Amino acid sequence: MDYFNYKQGQLYAEDVSVKGIANTYDTPCYIYSRATLERHWHAFNNAFGDHDHLICYSVKACSNIAILNLFAKLGSGFDIVSVGELERVLAAGGDPGKVVFSGVGKRDDEMRRALEVGIRCFNIESEAELDRLNSVAREMGKAAAISIRVNPDVDAQTHPYISTGLKENKFGIDINTVEAVYLRAEKMPNIKVDGIDCHIGSQLTEVAPFMDALDRVLDLAERLKAQGVDIHHLDLGGGLGVRYQEETPPLPAEYMQAMMQNERLKDYQIIIEPGRAIAANAAILVSRVEYLKHGEDKSFAIVDAAMNDLLRPSLYQAWQRIIPVTETPEDAETKNYDVVGPICETGDFLGKDRQLSLEEGDLVAVRSSGAYGFSMASNYNTRPRACELLVDGDQVHQIRRRETIEELFAGESLLP
Numbered sequence: 001m002d003y004f005n006y007k008q009g010q011l012y013a014e015d016v017s018v019k020g021i022a023n024t025y026d027t028p029c030y031i032y033s034r035a036t037l038e039r040h041w042h043a044f045n046n047a048f049g050d051h052d053h054l055i056c057y058s059v060k061a062c063s064n065i066a067i068l069n070l071f072a073k074l075g076s077g078f079d080i081v082s083v084g085e086l087e088r089v090l091a092a093g094g095d096p097g098k099v100v101f102s103g104v105g106k107r108d109d110e111m112r113r114a115l116e117v118g119i120r121c122f123n124i125e126s127e128a129e130l131d132r133l134n135s136v137a138r139e140m141g142k143a144a145a146i147s148i149r150v151n152p153d154v155d156a157q158t159h160p161y162i163s164t165g166l167k168e169n170k171f172g173i174d175i176n177t178v179e180a181v182y183l184r185a186e187k188m189p190n191i192k193v194d195g196i197d198c199h200i201g202s203q204l205t206e207v208a209p210f211m212d213a214l215d216r217v218l219d220l221a222e223r224l225k226a227q228g229v230d231i232h233h234l235d236l237g238g239g240l241g242v243r244y245q246e247e248t249p250p251l252p253a254e255y256m257q258a259m260m261q262n263e264r265l266k267d268y269q270i271i272i273e274p275g276r277a278i279a280a281n282a283a284i285l286v287s288r289v290e291y292l293k294h295g296e297d298k299s300f301a302i303v304d305a306a307m308n309d310l311l312r313p314s315l316y317q318a319w320q321r322i323i324p325v326t327e328t329p330e331d332a333e334t335k336n337y338d339v340v341g342p343i344c345e346t347g348d349f350l351g352k353d354r355q356l357s358l359e360e361g362d363l364v365a366v367r368s369s370g371a372y373g374f375s376m377a378s379n380y381n382t383r384p385r386a387c388e389l390l391v392d393g394d395q396v397h398q399i400r401r402r403e404t405i406e407e408l409f410a411g412e413s414l415l416p
C-alpha cells in the first residue's frame, strides 16, 4: 500500500493534501509519511519471528531526530557512522546500548564518546583502528565490544559508488586474512570480540549476493569457533534496494525470510542495518515550477529544488519519479522536460526527459526521496536547506524548519 496517492485529482500524503502543505510551509519541502516509515520497520522486524535480533536503522539514510524518535519508540537500534549521528540518536531518545558504530575513519574523540555512553558494538574496519580502539578503551578503563567488518569480495551488482563488498573497495578487512586479526583482537585486554559484520553495498535488487556473503560469513564464524573465538552476533549490514523505476527488489519480508532460511543462522543473534528500504519510499520532495524555458531541442522546467536538496540524480545519475501534484488530465498536452534546479552547475537536475504537462507555479513531487535525500542536502550556492514535514494521518508536523539565510553564514567572521 502506498501512502502518497491521488484523491480527486490531488496528490495526498496520507490524509493531507500536498498542495495544502506546500502552500502553508512553502517549497521546497520534504514530506514524510509516518505510517510508511513504521510499516517498513515492522516488515523487517516481524520477519525475525522469535529469533534473537536487533534492527539497527542506518541513521545516514534519513537522520531527522523526530524520525529517529519514531524508531526508538518501536525499540529500534541504530547504525551510526559519526559522533554527530550518535548525538542525534541520543537526542532522539535512542538507546545507546543498541547502537553499532560503522565507518572506516573513527577518530579518538568519537570512540571516547561512544565508550562513554556505552554503545553496543564498534564495527572495526582495519587493524590500525582496532589498535587505536584498544588504546582508547584502555585509557578509559573500559572494554570495547567489537565485530570486524569483513570484505567478502562479493559483487553487489549495484552502482560502483555504492558497492562496498569488493576487494578494491576501502571498506572492511579481506575475509581471507581476517582470522589473524580476530586472533589478535581476542588477546587484547580492552577489546571484547562479539561479532562479525558485513555490508556489501546499497540498492541491491537481488538476494543472491546477500546469500553469498552470508555463507562466507557463516564459514568464517565456524573457522573462528574452531580456533577458540566465539562469535555471538552476525551483523548483515543494510543494502536492500527499493523500486525507483522498474527495479523489482525483494520486499523486506521476502529478503529477511530468504536469509532466515539458512539453518546455520540459528546460533547467532542477527543484527541488520537497513536504511534505504525503510526510508526511501516514505517521503516525497515537493518543489514549485519557477520558469519554463523552451529551446529548439529541449524544454526545461526550472524548479525551486536543486541538487543541494536532492543530490542523488546529479551524483549517481539516479532516476526518481517526478509527478505533478495536481493530476494531469488524460487529454492534456505534455512536453519532454529536463527538470532542473537554479544552481549554477550543468549537473543540477532532478530528472531528465520527463514527459509532463506543466505551467509556471505548478507543484511537482519527486518520489522515493526519503533516503539519502535531506541527509545529503547541502547549502551549496548559499541555499537554505528545505523544511521537513511529517504527516501522521490527518496531522502535519514540521520536524525541521527551513534554515534562515543568516544561519547559513552565522559561524563565519570577517578578518580583524
Ligand SMILES: Cc1ncc(COP(=O)(O)O)c(C=O)c1O
Binding pocket: 058, 061, 079, 102, 103, 199, 201, 202, 203, 237, 238, 239, 240, 273, 274, 275, 276, 277, 371
Ligand atoms: C555500513 C553500512 N550499513 C548500512 C548502510 C545502509 O544501507 P542501505 O541504505 O542501503 O540499507 C550503509 C550504506 O550503504 C552502510 O555503509
Ligand SMILES: N[C@@H](CCCC[NH3+])C(=O)O
Binding pocket: 060, 162, 202, 203, 312, 316, 371, 372
Ligand atoms: N547515498 C547513496 C547510498 C550510500 C550508501 C551509504 N553507505 C544513495 O543515495 O544511493
